[in-house]
Amino acid sequence: MGKSRVLLVRPEESRSKYDFQGVIENECLELEWIRRILEDVGYIVTVFDKQVETLSFQEFISDRDFDVFYGECRCFQESFLLEYVKAFKQKCNGLTIVGGIHAQMCKERLFVDETDLVLSGYNYTDLPQIIEGNRDIPNLSYRKNGNWVINATRPTDIKTLPWPNREYFYSHPDRYPYLDLKHAMWIRSSFSCPYRCRFCLRNHMNQGIYSRRDVPDLVDEIEQNDNENVYLVDDDFLYDENYLRRFIEEIKKRKIRRKYICYGRADFIADHEDIVAEFKEIGLVYLLVGLEDIRDEKLLSYNKHNTVRNNEKCIRICHKHQIRLMAMFILGLDFRGKDFRDLYAYIKKHQLKYVAVSIYTPELGLETEEEYITSDPSDFDYLHLVCRPKYLSVRMWYLHYYLLLIRLFLKGRRERVYDFIDYGAYIRSFIGNIFKRRKENA
Numbered sequence: 241m242g243k244s245r246v247l248l249v250r251p252e253e254s255r256s257k258y259d260f261q262g263v264i265e266n267e268c269l270e271l272e273w274i275r276r277i278l279e280d281v282g283y284i285v286t287v288f289d290k291q292v293e294t295l296s297f298q299e300f301i302s303d304r305d306f307d308v309f310y311g312e313c314r315c316f317q318e319s320f321l322l323e324y325v326k327a328f329k330q331k332c333n334g335l336t337i338v339g340g341i342h343a344q345m346c347k348e349r350l351f352v353d354e355t356d357l358v359l360s361g362y363n364y365t366d367l368p369q370i371i372e373g374n375r376d377i378p379n380l381s382y383r384k385n386g387n388w389v390i391n392a393t394r395p396t397d398i399k400t401l402p403w404p405n406r407e408y409f410y411s412h413p414d415r416y417p418y419l420d421l422k423h424a425m426w427i428r429s430s431f432s433c434p435y436r437c438r439f440c441l442r443n444h445m446n447q448g449i450y451s452r453r454d455v456p457d458l459v460d461e462i463e464q465n466d467n468e469n470v471y472l473v474d475d476d477f478l479y480d481e482n483y484l485r486r487f488i489e490e491i492k493k494r495k496i497r498r499k500y501i502c503y504g505r506a507d508f509i510a511d512h513e514d515i516v517a518e519f520k521e522i523g524l525v526y527l528l529v530g531l532e533d534i535r536d537e538k539l540l541s542y543n544k545h546n547t548v549r550n551n552e553k554c555i556r557i558c559h560k561h562q563i564r565l566m567a568m569f570i571l572g573l574d575f576r577g578k579d580f581r582d583l584y585a586y587i588k589k590h591q592l593k594y595v596a597v598s599i600y601t602p603e604l605g606l607e608t609e610e611e612y613i614t615s616d617p618s619d620f621d622y623l624h625l626v627c628r629p630k631y632l633s634v635r636m637w638y639l640h641y642y643l644l645l646i647r648l649f650l651k652g653r654r655e656r657v658y659d660f661i662d663y664g665a666y667i668r669s670f671i672g673n674i675f676k677r678r679k680e681n682a
């Protein structure tokens with residue numbers, strides 16, 4: 241084995257204080273899968289997740305040596321990751337590989353001098369061969385005689401991946417919360433999503449091919465990881481009725497007690513109250529649902545294949561069974577002041593306690609007719625406008641956005657929804673960000 245010391249890296253989500261650090265932190269599952277695969281064949285692997293590390297990346301590598309760098313990122317982390325790649329080349333001069341969601345969507349953006357290889361798929365089991373020098377691997381891009389060669393793509397069967405090595409997660413017991421659920425372990429049973437919502441990049445993952453693990457294997461992984469909180473991070477965990485019935489039955493049979501968080505669609509919840517009620521019985525706490533909008537015509541334009549009526553039935557079911565519904569909405573580019581106010585009134589009327597609002601963001605790599613107003617990848621974090629609003633100026637759109645955020649924040653505070661966060665620090669960073677943004681838009 242020529243190259244033995246591998247550094248697996250995930251950069252920070254943001255360099256402003258305005259992020260979800262300490263509130264929602266994502267376990268670096270992709271790196272943990274890769275760690276398992278490489279360690280199984282004898283590599284010495286180190287993980288660096290800047291979300292929880294206190295040293296800067298440059299400090300971290302200053303007195304260490306590695307032969308291989310593998311880094312993953314989302315679009316909004318692109319510049320941070322490329323900065324790390326550069327620093328790694330200068331310090332260690334080893335092989336650099338870049339992967340992750342952004343590499344699946346926009347691999348060409350990662351073709352820079354310091355990057356040697358880009359892996360734009362989930363075929364992590366090919367990494368040992370790639371490190372050994374094999375370039376005839378699906379989803380791999382590499383340089384030959386100064387030009388980038390892009391190999392053919394191939395979806396990955398999720399069943400071919402081993403369970404992740406979670407040593408890093410377990411060595412940070414005070415990190416990786418999901419709101420008030422501390423140290424929430426990520427488990428994924430599927431790649432991609434069978435739906436085709438227009439705004440969403442999730443259904444583009446794995447070349448758009450849905451692949452799911454078997455129920456016993458999923459339940460084995462939950463059972464053998466004695467972690468109280470389990471975040472089922474499938475893009476739509478509530479997809480297949482039979483799968484869910486088998487999952488619930490297996491969990492009950494083995495008497496496994498955990499608290500669960502998962503994503504689901506409102507139409508499924510509206511049609512399967514019995515499954516949702518049984519899921520609650522075995523420990524479901526948070527259901528994350530993209531209600532997206534309060535008007536049917538907008539849901540239609542998003543190709544959501546859902547209705548406001550279903551959304552409202554979903555809300556009633558969650559309330560009835562005391563499931564914490566995290567209601568997610570998209571703030572459209574066509575919003576006028578009234579749309580922001582109507583949305584707030586709707587949230588209040590339906591007594592939605594947990595709410596997340598995202599700015600409509602056609603990610604780089606998705607088809608869109610909208611006009612981009614920024615080329616800075618770190619703006620693609622769903623907290624910034626990346627396209628021009630239709631009816632309001634950028635400044636006015638943001639004004640309504642901030643007003644909505646403030647109203648939601650005050651509502652949450654009154655209802656004591658987020659009592660576990662440091663309100664003072666959050667308010668200070670929020671106000672700081674408003675002023676920063678005002679300067680940017682001046």
Ligand code: SF4
Pocket residue numbers: 433434435436437440441442443475476505530
């Ligand atoms: S929004 Fe949800 S249901 Fe729609 S494609 Fe994305 S993950 Fe699938």
